[in-house]
Amino acid sequence: MAVNTKVEADQNAPAVTRILAEFVATHPSKGWSDAVEHEAHRTFLNWLGCAVGASQHEAVQAALRAVQVLEPATQAMIAGRQERVDIANAALINGISSHLFDFDDTHLKTIIHPAGPVCSAVLALAELSGASGRQLIDAVVLGIDVACRIGNTIYPHHYDRGWHITGSTGSLGAAAACARLLGLDTDKTTMALGIAASQPVGLREQFGTMTKPFHPGGAARAGLMSALLAREGFTASPRAIEAPRGFAQVVSTKFDWNEITDELGQRFEISFNAYKPFACGIVIHPSIDACVQLRGQGVTADNLVRLDLRVHSLVLELTGKKEPADGLQGKFSVYHGCAAGLIFGRASEEEYDDAIVNREDVVATRRKVVAIVDDTIDEAAVEATATLKDGKSVHIRVDHAIGSLQRPMTDEDLMAKFTAMSVPVLGAKKTRSLIQQCWSLSDAGDVRALVAQAS
Secondary structure: OOOOOOOOOOOOOOOHHHHHHHHHHHOOOOOOOHHHHHHHHHHHHHHHHHHHHOOOOHHHHHHHHHHHOOOOOOOEEOOOOOOEEOHHHHHHHHHHHHHHOOOOOEEOOOOEOOHHHHHHHHHHHHHHHOOOHHHHHHHHHHHHHHHHHHHHHHOOHHHHOOEOHHHHHHHHHHHHHHHHHHOOOHHHHHHHHHHHHOOOOOEHHHOOOOHHHHHHHHHHHHHHHHHHHHHOOOOOOOOOOOOOOOHHHHHOOOOOOHHHHOOOOOOOHHHHEEOOOOOOOHHHHHHHHHHHHHHHOOOOOOOEEEEEEEEOHHHHHHHEOOOOOOHHHHOOEHHHHHHHHHHHOOOOHHHHOHHHHOOHHHHHHHOOEEEEEOOOOOOOOEEEEEEEOOOOEEEEEEOOOOOOOOOOOOHHHHHHHHHHHHHHHHOHHHHHHHHHHHHOHHHOOOOHHHHHHHO
């Protein structure tokens, strides 16, 4: 495999912008296995549940107020709300809400949350155009493939530099998905990708603030506008991804072009999507899983003296906040995640409420957690040892947390998660209908039937 980790530019990169554009424009509808097709519906279901669930959050309220200053046209819905805005701002706000809880899908190889940018952009456009469910699902599969293949090409170097890879690759995935939905040919799809390549969104410095979920929203809006611009004849470099001063070589010192071209049209990255049972950063999940298991073995906040974790360095780099001040910061605290797992036996959005994060017993419990870096342990694993007041200790090792590809959430798990987020917003009847429509989306003649239930 040809991997270039040098700073020097690759002057002879393959024409991957054009290659991806031709793939997006010409790949047959439903040109993949039944397993990939099913995963697309799971991804959309999970994305929509997350967007509806967070729709009343103060960050969504603030974004909506800002958008309404522009007096947008009423073209598209905002999931879980009655207000309607133009399609670009619908993509923005739905992208924000779908990522607010940090409960969305994860492409584990790159830590990209691909549905946020792609589904947010393409659903807004599909609603306006009256596209079919089949067209939408095709666009979702292909857009996610583009985002994640580009992510594979530049990860981890790009992420290590501080880019939030969901936003930076998301604009390209959203552009690809919208270009497909618009029926753009290879030339115009190349332009759409080129325009999007100049709009990477997101810095990791923003983690723990409202701006983190802005990244997939901003990427969704950028990708949608890129496709619309390309449709009208707006131009860009046809080598915007691979050129020496193009996207990949500017934002990363690694650019493995084989990750884009190998098995293109045969292997679909949506197959490697995972879904979160816990509403926080993915690297915390093994530790929460371990704490839930410890709780099942009789470990409680009251009888615990100390909880020792051995984790990969990335866990503390991303989620090392020892004293989170609010729920958004709590999502990046392995210490809070462990406290939630021990006290509540779960870490859903409720456990990241500001009041819970600052509750006295929760604070006391997270202060008993001691995390030590051990890079012999995989990023997706943890060793946890609880020392109890009676002198006994209980040890748990988690190699693959629940929700991973090795221990995936079932369809029933995803529906239960959707229901828990949606019922408080839309009610039980609408929620049941919406779940059914998500599963049968590819058969829908017009996506606006689903949209009517989601707002």
